[in-house]
Amino acid sequence: MDQEQALTALAALSHPTRLDTFRMLVRHAPKGCTTGELVEATGLSQSTFSTHLAVLAKAGLVRSHKQGRHHLQCADIDTLRALILFLATDCCQGRADLCEPLLADLAC
Amino acid sequence: MDQEQALTALAALSHPTRLDTFRMLVRHAPKGCTTGELVEATGLSQSTFSTHLAVLAKAGLVRSHKQGRHHLQCADIDTLRALILFLATDCCQGRADLCEPLLADLAC
């Protein structure tokens, strides 16, 4: 993941609705949720939510495929992992000492 | 780190100038850089950069303390670590299987 992709992903996640949506999709991974379920969960209008979803999709954080009449939305864990790695690389770059506490905390 | 703090940090890092600045400060951690050095690196006006710096500071990603006439800016690695952990927790929540590849990549 390069800096431009990271910026797009960070911007996508920096909005309450989009972060909530993404976290909900991660919790439901890898099955996913339909767009309608997500709209209902946010309480926003359908059109407004659609634009939020497009932002997440453009960032590669969410992928969708049709299932019957519905669209099934799925979090892309690989992209999340790439974003985390991008941030962690900054933190580690030539300084493994700074990164050790992070690795310890991550041993979930 | 709660969701509101995470949102503030994500928004702070989602701007090219602020992400560049933060990465530069991480590279210079823990010594830091003066505000003037950062202004020069970005090429923006002093006032514009000052507002960017305030966004990073409000998010807890950058701390500053006076040193003579200058202000020394330092990246707060703990906050970065907390943000990474916040994102990774979503990814791991009850699903350690999803997180193992991340840990493997992080072994830098």
Added chain:
DNA sequence: TCAATCCATCGGCAATTTCCGATGGGAATT
């Protein structure tokens, strides 16, 4: 004390983001 340096804040303008209702295309059901 006086001038110079560093940086935060203000006022204002332009661009972007966010929200909504309305419209319309595509797919399943009748």
Added chain:
DNA sequence: AATTCCCATCGGAAATTGCCGATGGATTGA
């Protein structure tokens, strides 16, 4: 074929963000 359902896109209004020059407070050095 007609209807219903699901969702993307359009147009427009309101709010936010990003940029700058100018101003002023704080501190150092002459």
